Amino acid sequence: MRSKLLLALIALAAPAPAQTATAVGADSLHTVRHEQYFGIGRTNSLDTYLSPVEYVGPSLFLMHRTERTARWGKERVAVQATYSGYAALPRSKADDDPAMEAGINAAVAWLYRFRPVARWSFALGGMAEAESGFTYLVRGGNNPAQGRLGLHLGATGRVVRPFRVGRQWWEARAQVDVPLVGAMFTPNYGQSYYEIFSLGHYDKNVRATHPWNAPSARLTATLTVPLWGAHLSIGYNGEARQSHVNHLKHHTWNHHFIIGYVRTLRLLR
Numbered sequence: 001m002r003s004k005l006l007l008a009l010i011a012l013a014a015p016a017p018a019q020t021a022t023a024v025g026a027d028s029l030h031t032v033r034h035e036q037y038f039g040i041g042r043t044n045s046l047d048t049y050l051s052p053v054e055y056v057g058p059s060l061f062l063m064h065r066t067e068r069t070a071r072w073g074k075e076r077v078a079v080q081a082t083y084s085g086y087a088a089l090p091r092s093k094a095d096d097d098p099a100m101e102a103g104i105n106a107a108v109a110w111l112y113r114f115r116p117v118a119r120w121s122f123a124l125g126g127m128a129e130a131e132s133g134f135t136y137l138v139r140g141g142n143n144p145a146q147g148r149l150g151l152h153l154g155a156t157g158r159v160v161r162p163f164r165v166g167r168q169w170w171e172a173r174a175q176v177d178v179p180l181v182g183a184m185f186t187p188n189y190g191q192s193y194y195e196i197f198s199l200g201h202y203d204k205n206v207r208a209t210h211p212w213n214a215p216s217a218r219l220t221a222t223l224t225v226p227l228w229g230a231h232l233s234i235g236y237n238g239e240a241r242q243s244h245v246n247h248l249k250h251h252t253w254n255h256h257f258i259i260g261y262v263r264t265l266r267l268l269r
Contacts, residue, residue: 030267032068039063039237039256043088045101047135048249049146049187055099055135057090061237061256063220073112078123080109080156084237086254103133103148103241103252107177109156121160127177128153131241133252143192148250150209152182171224178217182209189247207245214243224262231262 039061046054063084070077085104091097107129115121129152136145158175187196188203195201207213222235237258242251 032066032265032267033262034265035063035065035233035260035262037061037063037065037233037237037258037260039086039258041254041256043086043090043101044251044253045088045090045099045135046249046251047146050135050137050140050143051092051097053092053094055090055092055097055101057088057099059086059088059090059101059254059256061086061254061258063237063258063260070110076113077125078111078113080111082107082109086256088254098138100136100138101134101252103131105129105131109177111156111158119162123156123158123160125156126153127156129177129179146187146250148184148186150182150184152179152209154179154181165225168226170226172222173224174219174221176217176219179209179214180211182214183207184209184214184243184245186243186245186248204246209243209245213245216241216243220258222258232259233262234259 041059041061042056043059044054044056061084063082065080065082067078067080069075070079083104083106085102087102088100090099090101092099107127109125109127111123111125113121113123131148131150131152133148134145135148138144154177156175156177158173161172162169163172164170183206185206187193187205191201191203191205195203196205216239218237218239220235220237222233224231224233226232235258237254237256239254240251241253243249
């Protein structure tokens, strides 16, 4: 009797490697993963509707990401929601003119998870996103500002590798999101916003987007470590938004060092 009780206590006290390795994941119907990040970095912006020169400067970044297992797909499908935004104060390289720029993005993705190799987790799927933003030249002329609005469908892929450091489990994670097809709003070359919204002169202002006229992508790579009962996450977020539509070129290249936390909540049902 004593030996059975001793074995039971050892079994309860012993760590379970598979569960610990996914302690910050959302691999069951009863857990949801929350990630919150703050970032600082630089933005490189070009919009030939406003100016033929690039604007470069510091920027701030925020991102919130939630993931949970779908109730369909035999617990292999995850539903992920991502909300992000940035604000930058770039200046032109030519004459040091100031500008202001900001953008927001909301995306939902469905990821099919699989583990072809021990301790490696992969996921592939599709996503839908909406993005909006603006660029304002402080010393601009008749058209000092340019707005952006787009809806896209795309593909997403992710790799996760938990590994042990001492007695703790760390997690390396990288995810790539690529918009493939969609639509965007843009003025035509030489067209003012007054003509569009006051006079109602439509001139191909909603255009289809695809990798040939709007190649874009986003990469998020993080390292999550346990710290004082929580999970600290640090990493990099890089995003390239580009388009060449209606004889107008635009790009926004963001590079941010990010730091935040990850937590996993257990659902009651």
